[in-house]
Amino acid sequence: MSRSGPAVLGTRGSKLALVQANACAEKLRAVGLEVEVRIIKTTSEQQPDTPLRVIDRRDVFTRQLDEALLAGEIDLAVHSLKDVPTELPEGIVLAAISERHDPSDALVSDGGLGVDGLPQGAVVATSSLRRRAQLLHRRPDLEIAEIRGNVDTRVRKMRDGAADALVLARAGLKRLGLDGDVPHTVLGPETMLPAVGQGSLAVATLADHALRGEIRAALNHEPSETAAYTERALLNELEGGCRVPVGALAIVRDGGIRLQGLVASPDGALLYRDAAEGTEADEVGRRLARELLGRGAGVILDEIREVRS
Structure with missing residues (x-):
């Protein structure tokens, strides 16, 4: 896909979302791209007084931005990575993961x-x-x-x-x-493991978008991307979304990855926590997920799914 005129960057309208979107826009402008920031109202903003557990959608923060991408209304969307489901709509990819701020x-x-x-x-x-x-x-x-x-x-x-x-x-x-x-x-992580991807921004585009490569070159941070995909592999293997009690933190150093992960019951009575190390993001994340499931985490996730269904 290509578009004449400025690249249109879609974002939610909160103060934080706009700060994040404008930071990405400035980096893109610094490499010569013309960028227009456009606010898209998402489900979470359309139902501001409804508890998220009642809305209970994995894409509560992203759906309308995904739809705008697929409709060609925007060229890229900036999200807090922790709000992005592990399964993306067909045709949409994460073109870049920003350098991670403190994930705590x-x-x-x-x-x-x-x-x-x-x-x-x-x-x-x-x-x-x-x-x-x-x-x-x-x-x-x-x-x-x-x-x-x-x-x-x-x-x-x-x-x-x-x-x-x-x-x-x-x-x-x-x-x-x-x-x-x-x-x-x-x-700190000994007290509370963060959400998967917390601290990084995700930049979504269509898979075939003409600017995908330029956007990636300007915004992607490889160590943060590796950490993000390790954590997202764990969450995906657990068949979880943004609305499940899963915490994870991957540290990438000297070519290796160390991942901590946990699954807890909503009342805190049960908590399964472990760690894994390796060099391949997907393998480390999925291996730790299987270890947690084997210890009993699957029972917690099954009960949550049963209640929601």
Whole structure:
């Protein structure tokens, strides 16, 4: 596919999404491409007050952008990689994975408390099953509340009394310039494994798009891409999506890959965690997934699917 005029970059309309999209657009302009940024309203924004567990779509953040790509309305779409399902619509590929920012989660509270420092029975806000499960596994006394909205909205709701603390991706805080302004504690992987792909951006195009190669050359970061595809191989082998309690973190160093992964029950009572090492992203991810399934993680995932069906 080719288009005359500027390349049209599609994005969601949140402040964070626009910061991410404009950062990619600037890199493309720096190599001589003319780029127009266009906002596409997605399912998550069309149903802003509906809990994500109720919407329960793997493509809740991406569907309308995929449709715009397939219809030729946009040339590329920029997503937070953690929101992109492991199975893409036919004809769409991930042309580039950006250099990963800190993949950690951050626990935001007025006192900048850690998980163990929260008071007994504290209310922690998150819409993520992965975060919920890991919090409750460590602190079963916590109460989990669901707050939706952009980063600023969620922080404001927390400060207005909706919760005592809030879990956010640290990369989002940093991209918005809030890392030094919002009191928080970084949750390392020993406390909370991040979402698959968290901290990286994904740039989607049509497989046959004329600009695919140029976009990749300008935006792709190979170590981050290797880490992303290792984590996504694990998630794909688990037959999971964005709405399952799976955490993963791949570290790529000196030609090798070390992957940590976990599957937890939504109430945190059961948690299966392990690690694997190797050199091939797909092999390492799938091998660790099979190990987790063999230890009992499949029972958790089967129960979640049964409830949803």
